[in-house]
Amino acid sequence: MKSIYSLLFFTLFSSIIFAQDSIPDIKTSNWASWGRVSFLFNQSAFNDDWQGGGVTNISGNLGISYDMQYKRKKLSWDTKLISDFGLSQVKDQRYLRKTTDRLELNSILGNQINQSNWNYSTIFNFRSQFISGYEFFIEEETGDDGVVRTRQMRRETSGGFSPSYFQLGLGFLWKKSKNFNFNIAPATTRLITVTSNFTDVDMDNPEEVDSYTPFFGVEANKTARWEVGASFRGYTKFEVAKNIQLENIVSLYSDYLADPENIDIDYNLNLFLKVNKYISGNFEFQAIYDDNTTRGFQIRQVIGLGFKYDLGERPTKKA
DSSP states (O other): OHHHHHHHHHHHHHHHHHHGGGSOOOOSSSEEEEEEEEEEEEEEOOOTTOOSOOOOEEEEEEEEEEEEEEEETTEEEEEEEEEEEEEEEETTOSSOEEEEEEEEEEEEEEEEOTTSSEEEEEEEEEEEOSSOEEEEEEEEEEOTTSOEEEEEEEEEEEBTTBSEEEEEEEEEEEEEETTEEEEEEEEEEEEEEOOGGGTOOOTTOHHHHHHOOOBTTBOTTOSEEEEEEEEEEEEEEEEEETTEEEEEEEEEEEESSSOTTSOEEEEEEEEEEESSSSEEEEEEEEEEEOTTTOSSOEEEEEEEEEEEEEESOOOSSOO
């Protein structure tokens, strides 16, 4: 039965990957687009007589990265979509576990200033997740026979598209090339939205009021938080060795209206290794600091070797 589930799981995700071939590759004199689909799959199975140790498990990660670029005279428009999603199931665990869950869209519109590398710019960012996140724990319960048993439980800590971040900023873009640029937006507005089930509080119940902690900065009985501040975003990508590319993305944000000295940080490091046309390896590291969420750094790290499929070709000329 485990083998059947594994085959169905692999077939499902493989069909999703090959379906990406239908994504149009926009190419005119002013447009260029390129992308990458990657799939990482892992499965291990052990029967009851196996003595070498190990736990039966199955996992899969699907990632899509897609870029669109428009260039006409002094006007440029760069848009990048990043999505990653993965699940794992381990024997004797009651629930599926997320291994990664990320959805992000970045778009920058620039208008070149004279013949320099500087541009007037408008930047838009959207960031969220696909499904709920959970905190897992063990709960003890005593049965009618007096025997204490343990039960795996979970508590929802975030929801599908809850929170979602929308950011719009006006400023200046310095663009040496598509692989080396940064944007400064001293006039930026950010909207954080959540679903009401995380913020609903009975105001007539003092215990609920006292115990409530703002959910991703959103106050009780509200579903959104609006901020005004300044943002910075930098991007570099270069080849460290043949078939090995290193990408760095850093985003900073300061809220003028509340604790502007507490700067939100989102740093991504991606290392891409090309084995051949269809096989690739990657290393991802992400560190987030947002004091509206937690007082420490949130760390995410993924290492994988798997299948990839390129969507279109990267332009050879500098944008």
